[in-house]
Amino acid sequence: MNATKPNGKFITFEGGEGSGKTTQISHLANRLSAHGIEVITTREPGGAPGADSIRSLLVSGATNKWDPVSEVLLLYAARREHLNQTIRPALAKGAWVLCDRFADSTMAYQGYGHGISQEFIREVHSSVVGEFGPDLTLLLDIPVTIGIARANARNTDIRSGEDRFERMDTNFHERLRTGFIDIAAHEPSRVNIIDADSTPEAVAKAVWHVVESKLLLGGNQ
Numbered sequence: 001m002n003a004t005k006p007n008g009k010f011i012t013f014e015g016g017e018g019s020g021k022t023t024q025i026s027h028l029a030n031r032l033s034a035h036g037i038e039v040i041t042t043r044e045p046g047g048a049p050g051a052d053s054i055r056s057l058l059v060s061g062a063t064n065k066w067d068p069v070s071e072v073l074l075l076y077a078a079r080r081e082h083l084n085q086t087i088r089p090a091l092a093k094g095a096w097v098l099c100d101r102f103a104d105s106t107m108a109y110q111g112y113g114h115g116i117s118q119e120f121i122r123e124v125h126s127s128v129v130g131e132f133g134p135d136l137t138l139l140l141d142i143p144v145t146i147g148i149a150r151a152n153a154r155n156t157d158i159r160s161g162e163d164r165f166e167r168m169d170t171n172f173h174e175r176l177r178t179g180f181i182d183i184a185a186h187e188p189s190r191v192n193i194i195d196a197d198s199t200p201e202a203v204a205k206a207v208w209h210v211v212e213s214k215l216l217l218g219g220n221q
Contacts, residue, residue, distance in 0.1 A: 008091035009215055010133075012102040015140035016177050017166045018150035019196045020203060024140060025098045027204040028211065032096055035216075040090040043100035044078065048085035051078035059162040068114035072121055075106050076128045083129065102134060104183050104191070109165065112179025113172050136214055138207055139184050140196035144173045147196075 011028075013021040029039045045055040054074050058066070066074070079102075090097050103125055110116045142150075151166050184191040192210045196203055 007094035009096045009135045010087065010091060010099070011096065011211070011215075012099045012104065012134040012137045013140065014101060014104045014108070014137055014180060014191075015196060016142065016144060016147045016173055016180070018147035018152075018154070019140035019142045020150075020200060021100050021140055023200050024138070024203055024207050025100055027200070028207055029098055031204075031208055032211075038093075038095040039098060040086070040095045041098045041100075042082070042086055044082060044102055044105065045075055046078065047082040047087070047099070048078075050081040050085075054078040054081075059164050061164055063164060063168050065164065068110050068116045069120075071114070072106060072110050072116060072124060075110070076124050079103070079106075080128050083132070088132075099134075102137075103129065104137060104139075104180065107183060108176040108179035112182070113168075113176040134190065136211065137187075137191040138210060139180055139191050139193045140203065141177070141181065141193050142196040144170060144177055148173065 013025055015021055025041055029041050032039050044051070045058055046052045054077055058071065058074055058078075087097050087099070106125075107118065107121055111118045111121050148166065148170075151163075181193070184193050192214075194203060194206050194210070
C-alpha cells in the first residue's frame with residue numbers, strides 16, 4: 001500500500017444518511033491544516049469531472065431508477081476516474097486526502113442494502129481498484145431514524161435533487177447500517193466506529209483522537 005501512496009495519507013469517512021460526514025471532514029481538514037499538513041477534501045460518487053457526471057445519474061431520480069448491479073458498475077466507473085484524476089495525484093505530492101465515502105459505501109449500500117453478491121463487488125473492486133485502500137476509515141454511526149431526520153432537516157440534498165438514496169425505505173437503511181458495522185468488525189485496524197449521535201464538537205474530538213493516535217503519534221506521518 002505504501003508503494004501507491006508514498007507520502008500522503010488517505011482517510012475515508014463512512015456512514016449512513018445524516019451521520020455528519022461533511023461537517024466532520026471540514027473539522028478534520030482545518031485541524032490538519034493547522035498542523036502544517038496539505039489537505040485535499042473530496043467525495044464519492046464524484047471528485048473528478050467524469051465521476052461528477054456519473055454522480056448526477058446515481059443520486060437523483062426514482063429510487064428504482066437503476067438495477068443494483070448497474071449501480072455497482074457506475075460507482076466503480078466513477079471511482080476509477082476519481083482515483084486516477086484526483087486521489088492518487090494528491091497522495092503522490094504528499095497531501096492528505098479526506099474522502100466522503102469510498103468502497104465501503106458500495107459494499108454497504110449495494111451489497112448489504114440491495115443484496116448484491118459481496119463476492120461480485122469484491123471482484124469488481126479488485127479489477128478496478130486493486131490493492132489500493134484507505135490508511136484509515138472513520139465510520140460515523142448513528143441510529144437510522146435520527147440520521148434520516150437530520151438529513152431531512154438539513155434539506156440540502158432535497159433542494160438539489162440529490163436525495164435518491166435518502167428516499168429509500170427504512171429497512172434498506174437499517175441493512176446498510178448493519179453492513180457498515182459488519183465491515184468494521186472484519187477490519188478493526190482500519191475502520192474505527194465513531195458515535196455520531198452527539199454534538200458536532202464531541203464527534204470532532206473523537207475523530208481527532210483516532211487520527212492523532214493512529215497517523216500522527218503513531219509515527220506514520
